[in-house]
Amino acid sequence: MRRYARTLVAVALATTVVAGTAGWASGNAQHALTGPPPGTAAWRSDHVLGRELPDPARDTPAQVALFFRGLSEKDRRTLAVRHPLVVGNLDGAPLELRYLANALALKADPDPRYASLAADPQRQILAFDPRGRGQVAEVFGDLSTAHRVSVVVPGSDIDAGTFDRTNDVYGTPVGMAKSLYAQTGRDSAVIAWAGYTTPVGVGVDAATGSLAEAGADRLTRFTDGLAADGVPAPVVFCHSYGSVVCGLAASRLRATDLVVLGSPGMRADDVGDLHTGARVWAAKDPDDWIDDVPNVEFAGLGHGEDPASAAFGARRVPAEDAHGHTGYFAPGTESLRAFAAIADGTFAVDGPYAVASYAEGGPR
Template sequence: MRRYARTLVAVALATTIVSGTVGWASGNAQQALTGPPPGTAAWRSDHVLGRELPDPERATPAQVARFFDGLSAKERQLLITRHPLVVGNLDGVPVALRYRANALALKAGHDPRYASLGADPHRRILAFDPRGRGQVAEVFGDLTTARRVSVVVPGSDIDAGTFDRTHDVYGTPAGMARSLYAETGPGSAVIAWAGYTTPVGVGVDAATGSLAEAGADRLTRFTDGLAATGVPAPTVFCHSYGSVVCGLAAPRLRARDLVVLGSPGMRADNVGDLHTRARVWAAKDPDDWIDDVPNVEFAGLGHGADPTSAGFGARRVPAGDAHGHTGYFAPGTQSLHAFAAIADGEL
C-alpha cells in the first residue's frame, strides 16, 4: 500500500513538472495535427496531368516517389505551382522539389510568424505546414549527397513560431541542428524536424503520450519518405518530450542510432522494450531540471524509466559540462562533441 501511495504521489508530481524546453509554466491542451497536407482536397480533384495524383493520405512514400520519378520536369513544376503546400509536405517527393514548393508557399503567405523562414532564399525548408501553430523542417547541408544524415526531434513549446527563435538558441530545433551540423564532418546533413504538435508548457499534455503517439506516426512516415528518396537511414536526436515521440516510434523508425537527451522517459522499461535495431544512446547533464521528474508510468501518466539509468541499457553520452535543459548542443561541450562523433559514425 505504501509503495502504491508513493507511486500516486510521483504521478501527481509528473503532471506538474514534465515539460520539454521552457520549464515551469502552465500547460494548455493541444489538439494534435494529423492527416494529409493542407490543400489535399484540391490535389485529389486535379486531373491536370490526365490521371489521378497519388492520394496524400493513402499512398505510401515509396509510391509517391515512384510517381514523381515518372514525371517530366514540366509536369513537376506544374504541380509545384498549383499545389505548393501538398508537394512541399508530401513524404516521398524528391528533396529539391520540396524546397522549391515550400519557398513558393512561404512567399505567398503573409503570417508574420513565418517571416524569418521565407526571408532567406537559401534556406532549405523541407516541410512547411501553416495550420495551427505551424510545423517546419529545415535541412542543413546537402541532403541529396550526404553520406551521414541526422534528424533532430524537439520537445515541448516548439512550433513554427519558436522554430528558430533568437533566445535560448540551443533549445530550438534549428539551433540544435545548426550546431550539430557545424560540428560534423564533410558529407553530413542535419534536419531540424518540428513536424508534430508539441505540448505547451507544463500540463497533462506533457505528462501523457497522446501527442507523442501522433508525433510518432508523423516521424515514422517522415523517415520512410527520406528512405524513398534515397537518403541514408539517419541518426535521430530526441530532446525532452521528443524522446517520448522517439520511444513510441522506435519499432517502426528507420534509424541507425537513437540519441535521447534531457529525457523524461521513452515509455519503455529498457532498450529491449523499444524493439529497435538502432543503437540507443542517452545523455543528461547534472543540473538538468528533468532529473526532478519522477520516472514512473501509471494510468497513462508519466513516461517510465530514465534512459540514462544503468538498468535501462542505453549507451551513455558524456554531458558533464552541458548546462541546464537546453545546453546539450552548446558549442564546446562534451555532449555536442559526442553527438557529432555518433552522427559521423565514429562511435
C-alpha cells in the same frame, strides 16, 4: 504492496511538479495536427496531367516516389506551382521539388510568424504546414549526396514561430541542427524537424502521450519518405518531450541510432522494450531540471524509466559540462562532440560512454 505505494507517491509527486510548474491549464491544451497536407482536396481533383495523382492520405512515400520518378521535370514543376502546400509536405516527393514548393508557399503566406523562413530563398525548407501553430523542417547540408544524415526532434513549445528563435538558441531545432552540422564531417546533412504538435508549457499535454503518439506517426512517415528518396537511414536526436515521440516511434523508425537528451522517459521500461534495432544513447547533464520530474508511468501520466539510468540500458553520452535543459548542443561541450561522433559513425565506446573519435579530416 510496497511497490504500489511507491508508485502512488511518485504519481502524486509528478502531479505536484507539473501543477506547481505550469498548472493543468486547459487553455494550453493542444490538439494534434494529423492527416494529409493542406490543399489535399484540390490536389485530388486536379487532372492537369491527365492522370490520377497520388493520394497523400493513402499512398506510401515509396508509392509517391515511384509516381514522381515517372514524370518529366516540367510536369513535376507544374504540380509544385499549382499545389505547393501538398508537394512541399509530401513525403516521397523529390527533395529539390519540395524545397521549391515550400519556398513558393512561404512567399505567398502573409503570416509574420513565417517571415524569417521566407526571407532567405537559399534556405532548404523540406516541410512547411501553416495550420495551427505551424510545422516546419529545414535541411543543413546536401541531403541528396550526404553519406551520414541526422534528424533533430524537439520538445515542448516548438512550432513554426519558435523554430529558429534567437533566444535560447540551442533549445531550438535550428540551433541544435546548425551546431551539430558545424561539428560533423563534410559528407553529412542535418535536418531540424518540427513536424508535430508539441506541448505548450509543462502541463497535461507534456505529462501524457497523446501528442507524442501523433508525432510518432508523422516522424515514422517522414523517415520513410527519406528512405524513398534514397537518403541513408538517419541518426535521430530526440530532445525532451521529443524523446517520448521517438520512444513511441522506435519500433517503426528507420534509424541507425536514437540519441535522447534531457528525456522525461520514452514510454518504455528499458532499451529492449523499444523493440528497435537502432543503437540507443542517452544524455542528461547534472543541472537539467528534467531530473526533478519523477520517472513513472501510471494511468496515462508520466513517461516511464529514465533513459539515462543504468537500469534502462542505453549507452551513455557524457554531458557533465552541458548546462540546463537546453545546453547539450552548445559549442565546446563534451556532449556536442560525442553527438557529432555518433552522427558521423566515428564514435568509440569507453565503458558505457560515447567518446568522440573523428575520422580522418576531423570535424568542421
